Amino acid sequence: MADSLILPSEVARVLDIKSTIRYYLSQKKKAQQTFGMNKYENLDYGGDFAVLSNEGGTSSGPPIKTDHYAMILCLRGSSTKTVGQFTFEVQPQTVHFVSPGVINSYENSTEDLLLYMLLFRREFLDESFISGPVVDNLLQMNPDYPPVYTLEPDSFNAMKAGLEKISDEFDRGGAFHLNIVRLQTLQLLYEMNRACEACLLSFTKHMNRQYQLTHAFRMLVEENFLTKRTVSEYADMLNISAKHLGESVKRETGESALEIIHRRLLREAQYLLSYSSWSIKEVAEHLKFDTASHFSRFFKQKTGLNPSQYGAAALF
Numbered sequence: 001m002a003d004s005l006i007l008p009s010e011v012a013r014v015l016d017i018k019s020t021i022r023y024y025l026s027q028k029k030k031a032q033q034t035f036g037m038n039k040y041e042n043l044d045y046g047g048d049f050a051v052l053s054n055e056g057g058t059s060s061g062p063p064i065k066t067d068h069y070a071m072i073l074c075l076r077g078s079s080t081k082t083v084g085q086f087t088f089e090v091q092p093q094t095v096h097f098v099s100p101g102v103i104n105s106y107e108n109s110t111e112d113l114l115l116y117m118l119l120f121r122r123e124f125l126d127e128s129f130i131s132g133p134v135v136d137n138l139l140q141m142n143p144d145y146p147p148v149y150t151l152e153p154d155s156f157n158a159m160k161a162g163l164e165k166i167s168d169e170f171d172r173g174g175a176f177h178l179n180i181v182r183l184q185t186l187q188l189l190y191e192m193n194r195a196c197e198a199c200l201l202s203f204t205k206h207m208n209r210q211y212q213l214t215h216a217f218r219m220l221v222e223e224n225f226l227t228k229r230t231v232s233e234y235a236d237m238l239n240i241s242a243k244h245l246g247e248s249v250k251r252e253t254g255e256s257a258l259e260i261i262h263r264r265l266l267r268e269a270q271y272l273l274s275y276s277s278w279s280i281k282e283v284a285e286h287l288k289f290d291t292a293s294h295f296s297r298f299f300k301q302k303t304g305l306n307p308s309q310y311g312a313a314a315l316f
Helices: 017-026 132-139 153-172 177-204 209-224 231-238 242-253 257-275 280-286 292-303 307-312
Strands: 049-053 061-064 069-076 079-083 086-090 094-098 104-107 114-120 148-150
Touching: 017 049, 017 061, 017 114, 049 153, 049 177, 061 257, 069 153, 069 177, 079 094, 086 094, 086 148, 094 177, 114 153, 114 177, 132 177, 148 177, 153 177, 209 231, 209 242, 209 257, 231 242, 231 257, 242 257, 257 280, 257 292, 257 307, 280 292, 280 307, 292 307
Parallel strands: none
Antiparallel strands: 049 114, 061 104, 069 094, 069 114, 079 086, 079 104, 094 148
């Protein structure tokens, strides 16, 4: 199989908004009590925009990629979220942002977790009065910083009220309701970017050499995890010793550099097993394992499950 010529995005499902709603519905453990979700229960909705919440979700979910943006406000509870190369804690009074095509997952969610989520495609904002370059700038997150921002009380209350207004407007429908929703979405993007700037000003002061090195390493892993599996290879790319890289990453993250490499590889494996039609052998070949047996041993060591067991539990 000429897997080197095939990209994961061509063989594994990238979720549209309807599929993302189905994903969150499948994660529910109890009846929805907050705004948004009930209108999508029949799964007939297939637009460029949705607003919903996830109260009652499971503690973890498989990695996904989407074709749309997600702005996610945490009202209560907590969860560990991984977006691209960043892993961060979702806490009350924070907002985080996920861009299209970026692999993301969550785990360790508390039972009381409540998130408000705004899902939209870039095309949804095209009919707003704001010019395209301005909108693109609002959607462009700083790649050196995790896409999660702590909100001041006034900003948090404004975003919560804004999401609830969007939900109410969407439910009410009528003339111009989508235009109003577009304007309200842009207002929330401005609010989030204001929080982003405040966080970055504070964060930059603590952006020491150790953080910069670890971040550069994570970026390289994100770009090269299919072909480079050793700490030494990444150290060579950074022109430092493997010992120095390993010690710096350990001090900064509490994890070994090899664990970070393996976790990125595992997330891709979970994504392909969940959303592609590939066999275990094909997944193993794409991920550059010598044999399917080697891949299976790696996967079971990390998850406690065989790839076939994990694939059988896939949502789609």
